[in-house]
Amino acid sequence: MLDRIDRKILGILQQDGRVTNQDLADKVGLSATPCLRRLRRLKAEGYICGYTAIVDQKLYGLPISVFVSVKLVQQADEYIDEFENAVMAWPEVMECYLVTGGRDYLMRVVTDGLESYERFIKKKITRLKGVGQVESCFSMNTIKREQQLPPIVG
Incomplete structure (x- = not known):
């Protein structure tokens, strides 16, 4: 505790x-x-997972964040394993979550532009046999992005 x-x-x-x-x-x-x-x-005890520098993604040259939701054709173990293993190897995927609702996964992908994002979709995501639907939402502006967890009230 x-x-x-x-x-x-x-x-x-x-x-x-x-x-x-x-x-x-x-x-x-x-x-x-x-x-x-x-x-x-x-x-x-694992409370501190590591230390890192927070780098400005725009200045670094990856100004675009895309939120990508993915629905698998079915939630079979082979599709889940293939998708999750692939995501772990893709450096442009900054975050990936298994979610509830109408989609199976939600990812944040960083890119330098539309052409590289199109390559990411065509050469990586859609080549996975278990992927059924992909929906992309492009971030227009970051309003809030926190690294610090909020205090626990109570």
């Missing part, structure tokens, strides 16, 4: 993953050694 200090540590790290242990300890009201012990425990 996470206590108040653990949650505070995780909140601070989500804001600044490069904070030093001493600064982190100061911010949560601990000395450096117990803070480091907690940090190591949070990593070992």
Whole structure:
């Protein structure tokens, strides 16, 4: 179970993953050694999955996000496995979720333009034998994109 200090540590790290242990300890009201012990425990227990830099996708050269919903022809194990294994290998797929409702999967794909997205659809998605329908929605603007989880109320 996470206590108040653990949650505070995780909140601070989500804001600044490069904070030093001493600064982190100061911010949560601990000395450096117990803070480091907690940090190591949070990593070992899987609360902290890794550290990364958040890169501006437009400046990087991939300005377009496309939300792609996919419906399989049927939810047979072979189609599910083929689709999920393929998605894991496609670098342009930033996120993929198995969802409820009228579709089976929802993905966020990044691309540098319509031509490369068309290649992605033609050369990758539609070549999978289990794919029945594909629907694309192009993001016009990002209104909100958070990396930090909200606090748990209660």
